[in-house]
Amino acid sequence: MYQVIARKYRPQSFDDVLNQDHIKTTLRNAIEQNRIAHGYIFSGQRGTGKTTTARIVALCLNCEKGPTDKPCGVCPSCVEIAAGGAVDVIEIDAASNRGINEMRELRENVRYQPARDRYKIFIVDEAHQITNEAFNALLKTIEEPPEWAVFILCTTESHKIPATIASRCQHFSFRSVDFNDLIDRMREICTSEGVETDDETLAVLAQAGEGSVRDSLSALDQAIACCGNKLNADQVRGLLGAFGLDAMAQVTAALSANDGAAMLGLVDELERNGGSPQHFSRELSRYIRNLLVTKIAGEDSRLVTASPAEKKELARIAGMFAEEDLTRYLQFSLELFRDLQFSMQPRFHLEIGLLKMIQAGKLVGIEEALASVGGETRQAAAPPARVAAAPAQATPAYSAPSPAPRAPVSPGPNKPAAPQQIFAGPPSPDDDWREKLQSGMIKAGLQFSADAMGHAEAALVNNELIIRAPKQFQLDLGREEIVAALKQMGHPTLRFKVVFGDVKPPGGEGGQTPKSAPKPVAQDEVTERALNHPEVQKFRDLFGGEVRNVRNLKE
Ligand SMILES: Nc1ncnc2c1ncn2[C@@H]1O[C@H](COP(=O)(O)OP(=O)(O)OP(=O)(O)O)[C@@H](O)[C@H]1O
Ligand SMILES: [Mg+2]
Ligand SMILES: [Zn+2]
Structure with a gap:
């Protein structure tokens, strides 16, 4: 009688089980050291080896030569267990035996010694289906079973196993099987079945299983039944209803070309082919997900299950989009998939969904936009920095001088042209230091500092510049700003001191106070300056909109 490949090639020893190394090692050690627990939970995705491993544990424990981690495979116990007919290995399908009566029966059964073998092993498949009362009936048995009883609960949904049961068991989670290992295994199987294939076909079959070995092997069975002893990728795709990368790449091509008509054409073709x-939409989500992962993790990422040739192609396509685009497309495609589950008009839904992706368009990432604004001014910062005489010092990012295509409004009569000459010569106490500092700051692109200077006093006393400013300008009149201004003024080494506190109202008494009173900067002047600022202009170019209100944060 014909036996399906998945069963025919069911592993009979730990060595044959793909991956799951953490589980194999622990179980092997437990068997070797004779530390067998009475309760195990095997959880994980379907078709990854839970039932298989449970049977291998049974073989190991009950083999005549055992307990051993290498069952002989030929003794009556081994043969019977492998064939699924051993009296002392009881497999219970909890999907159909989930009630309290079945569990009471089981409880009775546990009490009797094994008929022939060392252990009585209960393999409970789909254990999460057992009802709560039934689990409660089992609780005592699992906690204090007779020495010969071993329970192995297999489940795809371990969270549904009550904590009371779980805490009495050792828990192993089975991982989905590695793509390349699975391909290797299928290649071996094909060889021993006398079936000719190639890597691309095997990749299609491996993808079809989505990490489940059983599903991939079933697909292989189906492919052999359909195509005979020679499998080719296109035929197998057609059989499994899988879409090749080419088909999917048409979607991204339409997206990148903003071509709605092409998108609609795709849907039409799909429908005509009975797709x-x-x-x-499910395949589309998977495809976009692969693009996104490739974009983030690189072409060689193990997170993408595809053949090397496909990975290369994925990387090429991913290169046409930004990470943010792909993230949005994935979001859209998942929403589309969800909507389609309930749709009465799947075709229309698909059309709308794909068109929406186009309409969403490609966005310029906000980081990119901001970087381009900052980048321009940062570049522009270079030449003025060279003007400064002193060796370059770290300047705060925002102090980068802007090239100011339209001359910035200067608070004083001095146009900022040729400042070196104006400020040349030894420092003199008679100069208007506040004004000089303001001009220097404007020259250095420190608009806010220049504004702040408008509220400050400055005077040269014993060759030291004393600057007094209200407390709220502490940030704008830091040492770095003043150093930058002094450099622009041609006094890079002048000693100075900044005192924050009360500043006398404009027009204060003589002595060391500056000659002219601080001039508050008029609001429309501030507005004009803000609007003329190149970064502001760049923002308006990028984001549009209007500037309604300009506020000086320091006031
Ligand atoms: N890790 C694996 N290594 C090799 N073959 C495997 C592995 N996992 C599954 N298989 C193959 O898949 C078939 C089904 O495996 P098994 O019954 O152990 O899956 P399962 O995890 O119990 O799945 P389910 O949750 O659906 O019960 C096996 O007969 C075997 O051929
Ligand atoms: Mg199973
Ligand atoms: Zn044996």
């Missing part, structure tokens, strides 16, 4: 919109 299912649901299936298509």
